[in-house]
Amino acid sequence: MYKFTRKIEIDKVIDLVEKEINNPNLKDILYEIELTKEIIAKPTQDFSPPVRPVPNRDNPRMPETITKAQDFILEDGSIISLTFYAMVTPVDATVSTLQIQLFIITGIMVVLATILAMIISRHISKPIEKINQSAKTLAMGNYETEFHGSGFLEIKELSDTLNTAATELSQVERLRRELMANISHDLRTPLALIYSYAEMMHDFPEEVTAEQSQIIMDETERLTSLVNDVLDISNIERGIEKLSKRKYNLTKSLEKTINRISELVKKEGYLLEFLHDGDDVYLFADEIKITQAFYNLLLNAITHCSQEKNIIVKQSIDGNVVKIEVIDHGEGISDNDLPYIWERYYKVDKKHKRSIMGTGLGLSIVKKIIEMHNGEYGVESKIGEGSVFWFKLEQISKS
Helix, strand or coil, X not given: CHHHHHHHHHHHHHHHHHHCCCCCCHHHHHHHHHHHHCEEEEEHHHCCCCXXXXXXXXXXXXXXXXXXXXXXXXXXXXXXXXXXEEECCCHHHHHHHHHXXXXXXXXXXXXHHHHXXXXXXXXXXXXXXXXXXXXXXXXXXXCCCCCCCCCXXXXXXXXXXXXXXXHHHHHHHHHHHHHHHHHHHHHHHHHHXXXXXXXXXXXXXXXXXXXXHHHHHHHHHHHHHHHHHHHHHHHHHCCCCCCCCEEEEHHHHHHHHHHHHHHHHHHHCCEEEEECCCCCCEEEECHHHHHHHHHHHHHHHHHHCCCCCEEEEEEEEECCEEEEEEECCCCCCCCCCHHHCCCCCCCCCCCCCCCCCCCCCHHHHHHHHHHHCCCEEEEEEECCCEEEEEEEEEEECCC
16 A cells, blocks of 8 residues: 555656756755655666665564656757656655545445445335335225334334224224114114104004003103213213312212112112112212213113112212212123223123113213213123122212
8 A cells, every 4th residue: 555655656746847847946846855755856877776774673674665767858859867766664655545545444434334324224214114004004994904113113112003093993993883883773763663653643643542652752762862972972072061060969869860760660670779878978079960970870780780670879988988889780791891891882782772772872971970070980890790880989078
């Protein structure tokens, strides 16, 4: 490398001398080159190599030299021959060599950095392209799409997040279809009954009975209940429903609701019991909303209770918290269904029961109402033993 550098320096000096060959100060220029570049230039006929340093123990190698003769044409047409002589290892050559090496290394580093950047960009872009393609498939409604992220941790986390979103969207779509099926069934049946009895009353007005009129009223009430459930859950989720809190007697309110429901279902053999220690419990809450939540739990218990048709409502107090439990002694809920029963439109029993109709919204309404009151809710269930639905709220003093 040093020798190559010195050859380049000698060529530069030759170019300079060729330009200044007719300069009267040529000797001064050559002297300056000798001082600065350590390149000796003398007429060829007078040139003799300088005495080179003698090798020693520290530097056993003889310094390498470069000699080059070059002819130059003067203004008068005569030709002069100069011999240029230089040692290979002076300081300037070392500096020049290091500069050249630095340029070469820099160029290699730039090339390597470019290649590395391309490899890294491909490593990043490929999984992102796959995720983007899967996201487009998901956007088209294919909720079974899976996202496979690899490489960087952030890409894997993005993939996991999108997989979770796809699972949730798939479940929402499934629940939406179940809702459509449930509502379609619950609308079609009462509408068919209403139409049938109305047609009969129209064709045979003299044979109209109170029982037929009651059936039309009952089916109309079913439709009203269905529409109200859908509107309630929609308003609660949109934040339209606001709480109207006031102090009221929870125990008396529960008793009224239980008595009212008992009157409605006693003809079918249902027995509702209310167990409490005799002390009235007071709440600062929205009585209408809490009653609605309790009413939904009662309807759920009536729908799923055992053949004995015995339902127990239990009120217990733990410190400043009151717990209301609704026990149905029914068929119970499997462990697979328990995580989903509070979700919208979910129904454990896919078969419709005409005695107590459900849209799959009742428990979701309970969940939303209790959450609005900063309370707790839950269920304990075993197959064949029944279920215990409960909620807890903070009580206040009677005074």
